[in-house]
Amino acid sequence: MIPERLYETLPYLYVISGAQSVLWLPHWTAALSGVVLIFVGAVVWVIRCEKRRSPYGIKFKEQGVLPFWCYELQPFIYLSGGALLFNYAPSYLLYPSAMILLVLGIQLWLCRICWRSHSK
Template identity: 25%
Template sequence: MLAKPIYEVVPYVYFFLGVSCITLAKDSVPTLIGIILFLMGANVWRMRSEARRTDHSSQRIKQTKSHYYYEFKPFILFISAFTLIQWTQNEIISIISVLLCIASLVILIMRVLNRHSLSLLH
């Protein structure tokens, strides 16, 4: 069993390592490793978020899309946009990628607030 401070940091270490691999080496193998590391962190974050939800299951909106697509969408948007920023020199693509990064962060913030809204009100 990991100590709580180490346990809580694990997904963020994966995120940092993934983004670092993409940023530091502009080659396809380190980029692929970075994407895999980032998505591993996303999976750990997703599992913890599901386990720690405080909203009641009857209040949740029934999803018509795939559950995993819904859960990983902001992470996929972010890492795709970040990779495009690193790999392209086109200003328009970079601007669109930055907007996608911001959109993915907004989605994550909304989910965190929604999943823990009842505990914040009490």
């Protein structure tokens, strides 16, 4: 049995370690593994959040026009895109765009973490 403290931090560790491997390891297999690790952490995080929501809360179908998985994985898509752009951009002129994607992904993810922790 995994200790609860470790169990709760596993999705965050998956995403952080995936982003680090995309950013710091130059080979394309490391980038592919990092992107897979980011999305595994994202899916685990989304499934846990969904299971913990109350049945009387606001349902996703009443919000927005994006499909459920597109909406839920949006911050992680931004994070992955920004990290890949930083590592594999053919020009330094794309670095501001990569930074914007990274900051936007982190901001969206933190907003969702805060919003979901207050709705319990």
